[in-house]
Amino acid sequence: MKVVMLFVLVCSLWGKSIEAEYRVDYGFFGKVGEAKAFFEENATSYHILTEGRTTGFAKVLSGGIVERYESRGKVVGGKLLPLEFIKSRTKRHKRSVKRFKFDYDKRIVTITKRIYKRGKLVATTHDTLPYFASEDLLTLFFNMQKRLKNAKGTLHFKAVGGDRKSGAVDILIPKGQERSKIKRVLKAEGFYIVVIIHQKIFSSKRGVLYIVLDDTGIAKKAMLKDVIMFGDIVGKLVSKRVYE
Numbered sequence: 001m002k003v004v005m006l007f008v009l010v011c012s013l014w015g016k017s018i019e020a021e022y023r024v025d026y027g028f029f030g031k032v033g034e035a036k037a038f039f040e041e042n043a044t045s046y047h048i049l050t051e052g053r054t055t056g057f058a059k060v061l062s063g064g065i066v067e068r069y070e071s072r073g074k075v076v077g078g079k080l081l082p083l084e085f086i087k088s089r090t091k092r093h094k095r096s097v098k099r100f101k102f103d104y105d106k107r108i109v110t111i112t113k114r115i116y117k118r119g120k121l122v123a124t125t126h127d128t129l130p131y132f133a134s135e136d137l138l139t140l141f142f143n144m145q146k147r148l149k150n151a152k153g154t155l156h157f158k159a160v161g162g163d164r165k166s167g168a169v170d171i172l173i174p175k176g177q178e179r180s181k182i183k184r185v186l187k188a189e190g191f192y193i194v195v196i197i198h199q200k201i202f203s204s205k206r207g208v209l210y211i212v213l214d215d216t217g218i219a220k221k222a223m224l225k226d227v228i229m230f231g232d233i234v235g236k237l238v239s240k241r242v243y244e
Helices: 056-062 137-143 176-186
Strands: 017-026 031-041 045-054 066-076 079-091 094-103 108-117 120-128 154-158 168-172 191-196 208-213 219-224 233-243
Touching: 045 137, 066 137, 079 137, 176 191, 176 208, 176 219
Parallel strands: none
Antiparallel strands: 017 031, 017 233, 031 045, 045 066, 066 079, 079 094, 094 108, 108 120, 154 168, 168 191, 191 208, 208 219, 219 233
């Protein structure tokens, strides 16, 4: 369910609270999961929370996986700057939590990982990322919205949650025949982007994700390409709520 996070990231409604819900399908298996996202921002701080979980037969096979991604931080000059990024994954009776903390003065990101079994803490490790980034995957998509529609070619970014060694994340704005090809597959109107996070997700070697945005900047549909034999993973927006 790691891909669920990327289905619920892209949004550009500032100064509002947003909730969105998604359905996740996988080839002929049909619905395998669902995801929810929440975004809130004021003049000085923000909070983003996404959660994805397996459902039905996929829940049985996966051990009831639930994944949560959370980012909290400050707003400076209209840009989201994370202070803390948290990834957690629960499967059966085991839960792992990775907490990334950003130190902008020392330009380092520290990691604390904790493992719980049946609610009891059994292991704790500490580390530092081999690179520094001023964004995580959640804030990256919010921050880049203003630059997307005038962009050409491939945009190169660095974010916690991207490439494990460098944080690299690439964004491509498809044009012409390439855009038409993607549109024929997703069958949705909107603004298309291609995201490459350089991680092997569900056997998709580079984590290539096609996303189409609606006219408010919300991700309305997304597809993870190059997945194993059963077909592509598709996430589709089923509801959204915007609060002033």
